[in-house]
Amino acid sequence: MNWSVPRIPLDDWCDAALDWLTTALSDVTRAVSHTVSDWIAALTALLQLVPPPVVILAFGLLAWRVSGWRLAIGTMLGFALLWNLRLWDPMITTLVMVVLSTAASIAIGLPLGIAAALSARTWRIVAPTMDMAQTMPSFVYLIPAIPFFGLGPVSACFATVIFAMPPTIRLTALGILQVPSEMTEAADSFGTTRMQKLFKVQLPLALPTIMAGINQTIMLSLSMVVIAAMIGAGGLGREVWSAIQRLEAGRGFQAGVAIAVLAIILDRITQQVSRRVQPR
Amino acid sequence: MTPLAPVNFEIGPGSTPATAAPVDTRPALIEVQDVSKMFGDRGAEALAMLAAGEDRAAVLARTGTAVGLNHVSFDVAEGEILVVMGLSGSGKSTMLRCLNRLIEPSSGTIRVRGADVTAMAPGVLREFRRKTFGMVFQHFALFPHRTILGNVEFGLEVQGMAKPARRDSAMRAIELVGLKGWDARYPSELSGGMKQRAGLARALAADAAVLLMDEAFSALDPLIRRDMQQELVELQRRLRKTIVFVSHDLDEAIALGGRIVLMKDGAIAQAGTAEAILANPATPYVARFVEHIDVASVLKVGTLTAVPPCVLRPGDDPAAAADRMEAMGCDSALAINAAGRLLGRADLSALRRVPAGQGVDRAVQPCARVPASASVKQALPVVAEEAEPVAVVDDADRLRGTIDRVGIINALARQSRRPAQEATAP
Numbered sequence: 079m080n081w082s083v084p085r086i087p088l089d090d091w092c093d094a095a096l097d098w099l100t101t102a103l104s105d106v107t108r109a110v111s112h113t114v115s116d117w118i119a120a121l122t123a124l125l126q127l128v129p130p131p132v133v134i135l136a137f138g139l140l141a142w143r144v145s146g147w148r149l150a151i152g153t154m155l156g157f158a159l160l161w162n163l164r165l166w167d168p169m170i171t172t173l174v175m176v177v178l179s180t181a182a183s184i185a186i187g188l189p190l191g192i193a194a195a196l197s198a199r200t201w202r203i204v205a206p207t208m209d210m211a212q213t214m215p216s217f218v219y220l221i222p223a224i225p226f227f228g229l230g231p232v233s234a235c236f237a238t239v240i241f242a243m244p245p246t247i248r249l250t251a252l253g254i255l256q257v258p259s260e261m262t263e264a265a266d267s268f269g270t271t272r273m274q275k276l277f278k279v280q281l282p283l284a285l286p287t288i289m290a291g292i293n294q295t296i297m298l299s300l301s302m303v304v305i306a307a308m309i310g311a312g313g314l315g316r317e318v319w320s321a322i323q324r325l326e327a328g329r330g331f332q333a334g335v336a337i338a339v340l341a342i343i344l345d346r347i348t349q350q351v352s353r354r355v356q357p358r
Numbered sequence: 359m360t361p362l363a364p365v366n367f368e369i370g371p372g373s374t375p376a377t378a379a380p381v382d383t384r385p386a387l388i389e390v391q392d393v394s395k396m397f398g399d400r401g402a403e404a405l406a407m408l409a410a411g412e413d414r415a416a417v418l419a420r421t422g423t424a425v426g427l428n429h430v431s432f433d434v435a436e437g438e439i440l441v442v443m444g445l446s447g448s449g450k451s452t453m454l455r456c457l458n459r460l461i462e463p464s465s466g467t468i469r470v471r472g473a474d475v476t477a478m479a480p481g482v483l484r485e486f487r488r489k490t491f492g493m494v495f496q497h498f499a500l501f502p503h504r505t506i507l508g509n510v511e512f513g514l515e516v517q518g519m520a521k522p523a524r525r526d527s528a529m530r531a532i533e534l535v536g537l538k539g540w541d542a543r544y545p546s547e548l549s550g551g552m553k554q555r556a557g558l559a560r561a562l563a564a565d566a567a568v569l570l571m572d573e574a575f576s577a578l579d580p581l582i583r584r585d586m587q588q589e590l591v592e593l594q595r596r597l598r599k600t601i602v603f604v605s606h607d608l609d610e611a612i613a614l615g616g617r618i619v620l621m622k623d624g625a626i627a628q629a630g631t632a633e634a635i636l637a638n639p640a641t642p643y644v645a646r647f648v649e650h651i652d653v654a655s656v657l658k659v660g661t662l663t664a665v666p667p668c669v670l671r672p673g674d675d676p677a678a679a680a681d682r683m684e685a686m687g688c689d690s691a692l693a694i695n696a697a698g699r700l701l702g703r704a705d706l707s708a709l710r711r712v713p714a715g716q717g718v719d720r721a722v723q724p725c726a727r728v729p730a731s732a733s734v735k736q737a738l739p740v741v742a743e744e745a746e747p748v749a750v751v752d753d754a755d756r757l758r759g760t761i762d763r764v765g766i767i768n769a770l771a772r773q774s775r776r777p778a779q780e781a782t783a784p
Contacts, residue, residue, distance in 0.1 A: 102733040263460055268564070269488035269515040278512075282503045 105211045111227040114178075118231045121174045130161045133170075137343070144349040153347070158337040165336045166316065172303055172313035172340065177233055178213060179238040179299040187243045191250025191288075192276070201251065208244040216241050216302055220309045233304030242298035249291025253284030289352030296348055300341050314340070365769050371635025387567065387600050388457065393466030395452055395624075401464045414623055428451040428624040434568075439594055439601045439616030443608065449624035449726045450604045451493035454572055457602065459483060470568070479495030488517050492561030496573035499551040500545035506532065506539040506556050518591035524563075531563040532556075532595070551582040558590075562597070571603045575610065582733050587613040608632075608648060615638035620644060647671070652735070655769055659728030659737045662769050663750045666692055670704055676721060683709070692749050693722045698756040700727060700749050727751050730758050734766055741766060 100107070125133065134157040138183050142150035160169050194201040223233035257280050265279045281288075307315025314337050321330030375672035404423035407416065414425045427449045434440045444450040455461035459475060468475045470490060478486060492513070500509050510531050514524035532541050545553055557561045561569055565752060573732040575583045591614060594601055605611055612632045613726050619629045627647075628640040636656050639645035668683050668691035683691055683706055701715040704718060712720045727749040728737040741748050747760035764774060 096491075144369075260495055260497060261498040261501065264493065264495060264501070266460055267458060267487060267491065267493035267570070268516050268560075269484040269486075270516050271484065274516055278515075279501060283501075 096222055096225060103226075107226045107290065111232045114227075114232045114235060115230060115296055117325030118174055118178060118235070121178070122171050123237060125170045125174065126167055130157070130166050134158060134161070141343075141347055143349075144347060144354060149350065150347055153343050156343050159339060160336050163332055163336060165317065165333065168312070168314045168317055168333075169336060171231075172300070172315065173338075175235055175238065175303045175311065175313060176296060176299045176344070179235050179242060180292070180296050181245050182235070182239045182300070183243040183295045186239070187246030187291075187295070188250055188288070191247040191291075192254065192281075194247065195251040195254035195280075196272075196276075204251075205248060208247055208261075211240055212244045216305055217308070220306060224309060229310040231306075231311050233309050234303060234311030237309075238299050238302040241302045242295045245294035245298065246288070246291045249294070250284065250288045253291075254280050256287065257283045285355045286352055289348070289355055293345065293348040293352060296344050297341060300337070300344065304337055359535060371667055385436055386433040387471060388467040388602070389434040389467075390430060390432050390453075390457075391467045391469070393427055393453070393456055393463045393468060394421045394431045395426035395449075395456060395461060396464045397426050403536075405465055405778050419593060422695050425624050426461075427456065430621075430624070430626055431466075432619050432626065432629055434600060434602055437594075437598045437600055439591070439614050440619060441603045441605055441611040441614055442621060443605055443669065444610055444617045444621035444627075445579040445606055450606075452624075453621065454570055457568075458571060460485050462691065473570045488513065488564065488566075490566050490568055492564060492566040492569050494554070494557045494561045494569065494571040494574040494602055497574055498545070498550075498557045498577075500553055500556055500560070502545055504505075505544055506537060506548070506559075506684055509545065509556055510541075510559045510563050512560060513566075517564065522723060527565075527704055528559075528563050531559040534562060535559045550578050551586065554578060554586065558593075562593075562599075567600060569599050569601045569603075572606055573606065576606065583610070584613065614653070619649065633658060633661065654735040654738065655733050657734045657769060658730065659732050659734060659750050659761055660736065660752075660758060662761055662765050663670060663730070664747065664761065664765055666747065666749075666757075666760045668692075669694060669757070670694055670718045670722070672717065672719070674718045676709045676716065676718050677714070679718055680709040689744055691716060692725070692757060692760070694757050698709055700751050700755055700757045702724075703746070703749075706738070725749060726763065727755075729753070734769070739759065 127229065134154050137157060138150045138154040141153040160166060189206060190200075194204045216237070219237035220233065220285045223237045227233040227236055254276075261279055262275060263284060303311060303313060304318060306313035307313065307319040314333055317333035318330055318337070321327070321333060367672065394405060394408070398421060400421040400423050401651055404417045404425065406422045408425065408428060409421065412420075416429070417423060417425055427472075430449070430453060432440075442450045442453055452461055456463045457470075459478075463476055466476070470486075475483070475487070492687070499661050501512065502504075504512070507525070507528055511524045513526035514527055519527075529541065532538060535558050536554050537552060537779065539558060540548065540552065540556075545556065548556065554577075557574070561571075575586050576725065578586060587610060590601070593599070601614075603611075603614060603616075605614075615632075617629065617631055618635060620627045620635065622643055628635055628644045633656055635644060636648050636651060636653065639648060666686040667686050668679075670679055670691050670693035672695055679691070683689075690703050690705045692703055701719065702722040703719040704723070708721035709718065710725070712718065726740050728740050728751070730750050730752050737748070741761060741763055747762035747765075750758045750761050752758050
């Protein structure tokens with residue numbers, strides 16, 4: 079086809095920007111990369127050091143505390159299955175990455191969500207950015223992560239945070255905006271400052287919604303951490319990835335089941351937590 | 359020695375009901391002057407149109423701006439219950455929220471104890487809300503994540519009061535509204551009436567001078583609503599709070615017993631006591647508004663009194679008095695002492711039997727009486743029992759006049775005729 083309109087070199091711009099960023103921020107990214115990979119390694123090593131039965135029991139206790147014996151038994155059976163399938167160490171690696179990514183997502187997403195709820199201008203910037211972050215194919219984040227942080231779990235976590243953070247931001251903002259106007263009016267009528275209103279009324283009432291957002295963030299983290307095996311993240315994702323490469327259907331299915339079990343356990347536990355913070 | 363009437367006590371102008379509201383001499387706590395509120399982007403333009411005499415519909419059509427309040431002015435006296443009335447959309451809730459600036463008025467001034475609320479900077483306003491206003495909401499607006507105690511102490515907590523002190527104050531407020539023992543419960547565990555008691559306690563805890571109550575009892579069952587109204591009146595009598603009460607219910611306004619500001623389309627249609635509004639509706643709209651009201655429960659006996667033709671006073675000669683009564687066609691007469699206090703009633707025959715040289719008081723028997731502040735409804739059973747006109751007395755038991763069945767029937771007939779006529783007038 080004969081184009082009379084020149085093509086917009088979006089890819090070149092993006093590459094140029096990325097190149098510039100990589101060199102300009104190389105000191106920062108290198109430092110971050112080292113720190114985060116040290117954390118991941120240390121946490122993973124620590125958890126792998128603990129005998130699996132202890133970890134299983136600890137999760138069982140947690141499940142029993144937040145819900146009851148049904149969830150506790152389910153949780154312990156699930157982890158026991160993973161242990162039996164000899165997938166314990168990859169599971170720990172995946173779990174550590176999920177936990178770290180989720181922590182980072184909350185640390186960044188919660189304040190952003192609050193800011194978006196309280197200022198319409200912030201919302202106008204944050205909302206489309208989130209839409210883009212979530213609709214972009216998740217693999218795309220993996221590519222720029224590599225020049226920043228190199229192959230490995232740090233890049234995986236970086237991509238995961240970008241992919242998994244939007245629900246926390248969105249539902250935090252939604253939760254605050256959904257607080258009945260009567261409540262905020264009552265708070266105002268008693269002369270609250272903006273911060274008092276936020277911490278005494280808006281956040282407590284938004285907490286169930288925020289927890290639902292965090293639950294989604296955890297689920298998205300898990301799915302992304304698995305995909306991130308393609309850039310050397312390790313963990314359960316690597317099991318799937320190598321099974322694909324060697325066309326080992328059985329091994330792939332086994333790893334898939336392991337991921338599903340971990341996902342269900344994490345989901346049920348966080349759901350129970352969000353149910354417990356429901357205002358009466 | 360002679361005259362039985364005229365008498366030396368004040369009696370109102372016969373059976374004509376009082377029309378003018380009693381002049382309130384208490385100092386104004388809140389002064390609302392010319393307050394308007396426009397909802398929309400072109401408020402200034404809308405204000406100019408209103409000033410030029412255009413109506414709400416025209417303003418809305420041309421500027422897309424809804425007129426919430428249209429040049430509203432009224433005063434609230436210290437310690438009174440003022441009821442702001444009107445149908446939904448009349449601007450009554452908007453008016454209430456302008457007082458503490460939950461809604462920002464577009465123009466006009468609101469002064470509380472002389473301080474201009476409309477000109478306050480955010481920090482000053484916040485402090486003012488904490489110290490001056492307690493607000494009660496239609497749907498309670500209790501914080502579901504806090505206990506009743508946590509809700510009631512909210513205002514004090516926001517003020518930064520130390521925990522033990524604010525607990526004490528909150529517990530006192532909880533006791534005041536009759537919720538003792540419920541402080542550790544959550545709002546969801548309480549019935550509607552109890553929730554609103556908690557809402558009231560929350561507004562009272564900070565000991566603010568003014569209570570703003572937005573349809574506070576409208577969401578309650580009729581029976582509980584009536585209880586709450588009575589309790590509020592009693593609380594007010596005890597605590598001397600100034601209350602601005604928004605309601606769409608005229609019966610409620612009458613039960614609360616204060617002055618009424620009746621609003622329509624964002625402007626004041628009429629202001630005054632329930633009796634005054636009922637007696638003299640300013641517009642056909644007001645007349646229709648008060649049409650269904652049970653006149654008997656609003657009309658005060660004191661406004662319907664007639665001058666008794668025969669009254670016995672100390673020192674009257676029984677025989678002369680009896681002659682006089684006979685001449686005037688009285689079978690009996692009320693007797694008062696020198697201070698005007700009602701002593702009782704004396705029959706003509708009893709007067710005749712009084713031995714010469716003795717006073718009229720020998721013939722006086724105790725008699726029924728009704729207070730002037732009682733409603734016609736309250737007085738009816740007494741009046742129905744008595745053959746003679748019943749004595750009406752003031753707080754100090756001084757005779758103010760009499761009331762009889764005919765007078766009551768006439769007054770009720772007059773009241774129920776008037777609004778119907780005006781409403782059907784073109």
